[in-house]
Amino acid sequence: MTALIEARDLWLKLGTQSVLRGVDLTLGAGEIVTIVGPNGSGKSTLLRTLLGALRPDRGLVTRAKGLRIGYIPQRLALDATLPLNVARFLALPKSRGRAATAAALARVDLAGFERRPLAGLSGGQMQRVLLARALLEAPQAILMDEPTQGLDQPGEAAFYRLLQEVRTETGAAVLMVSHDLHVVMAASDRVVCLNGHVCCEGAPAVVSNAPEYRALFGEGTQGALALYRHHHNHDGCDHA
Numbered sequence: 345m346t347a348l349i350e351a352r353d354l355w356l357k358l359g360t361q362s363v364l365r366g367v368d369l370t371l372g373a374g375e376i377v378t379i380v381g382p383n384g385s386g387k388s389t390l391l392r393t394l395l396g397a398l399r400p401d402r403g404l405v406t407r408a409k410g411l412r413i414g415y416i417p418q419r420l421a422l423d424a425t426l427p428l429n430v431a432r433f434l435a436l437p438k439s440r441g442r443a444a445t446a447a448a449l450a451r452v453d454l455a456g457f458e459r460r461p462l463a464g465l466s467g468g469q470m471q472r473v474l475l476a477r478a479l480l481e482a483p484q485a486i487l488m489d490e491p492t493q494g495l496d497q498p499g500e501a502a503f504y505r506l507l508q509e510v511r512t513e514t515g516a517a518v519l520m521v522s523h524d525l526h527v528v529m530a531a532s533d534r535v536v537c538l539n540g541h542v543c544c545e546g547a548p549a550v551v552s553n554a555p556e557y558r559a560l561f562g563e564g565t566q567g568a569l570a571l572y573r574h575h576h577n578h579d580g581c582d583h584a
Contacts, residue, residue: 345372348411348485348517349394354403356386356393363389364400365541371485376511376518376531381538387521388418390538391489394519411485414478414516418489420470430465430473431458440480448476451513452506468499472506479510486510488520500524504531 347370354367363386371377371394379387392398394405395415407413434445449457452472465473471491478486486507492500504524508531511518530548537544 345375346408347371347406348373348408349519350406351390351394352404352406354390354393354400354405356389356398356400358389363540364393367403367538367542369394369536369542371517371519373484374511374515374517375533376507377520377534377536378532379519379521379536379538380523385539387538388489391487391519391521395487408484412481412483414481414483414486416471416474416478416486416488416491418491418493418521420474426463428462429458430454430460430462433462433473434477434480444480445476448479449473451479451510452476467494468503471495471503475506475510479514483514483516485517485519488518490521490523492522492524507531 349369349371351367351369354364354369355362356364367386367390369377369379369390379390381387389398393400395413396405430449431442431445434440434448439445440448445458446455449455452475454469454472454476457469457473462470462473474491475486492503495503507518507520510516532548534546535544535548536542
């Protein structure tokens with residue numbers, strides 16, 4: 345599998361706090377990888393480092409030459425009084441043309457939404473617009489920071505199904521940070537559990553008796569991760 349993004353031995357401090365410690369991660373062509381972890385575990389920091397928004401104190405991030413990345417942020421702050429419709433938003437910073445815009449909206453099940461005011465969209469509709477904007481870049485990789493935050497469970501499941509369809513149709517890899525443990529397992533090819541360092545990684549599977557995973561997320565998740573013991577931590581995930 346061709347590596348699109350590869351991180352090796354990333355260390356990063358924010359102020360005096362050590363956020364990432366020896367993190368390795370690879371995103372291969374066409375796969376869906378999800379990063380999970382407790383609050384403060386460094387998930388968003390890792391994503392921003394992979395995007396190049398943060399520079400690690402040590403370690404290296406490499407991206408495939410000419411890699412096209414689509415990015416969906418955790419939230420987008422909008423002024424409700426701003427007279428911006430969907431079509432104008434998708435034309436920022438440059439227009440891809442009406443046909444391409446219409447096709448991208450249709451792909452995310454928002455056909456005919458071009459003239460809808462952006463401020464009047466529901467949370468789920470806004471996330472689909474952001475996905476449409478990412479698709480206009482013809483991305484080889486789509487990176488997302490908790491894209492379903494604030495959506496109800498049916499909305500989350502529908503968004504993840506849409507992601508799987510997009511991956512199948514376009515071949516784009518997907519790397520996302522998520523807290524939706526109850527649906528993320530079914531939507532991912534591989535799950536990375538982060539707690540400052542990578543302590544668990546593998547294909548989604550039901551591992552109900554995994555003590556490392558349950559220590560982080562509790563008993564209600566059914567331990568739905570395939571785990572291995574990371575070489576930096578022989579006890580598995582930190583019990584923090």
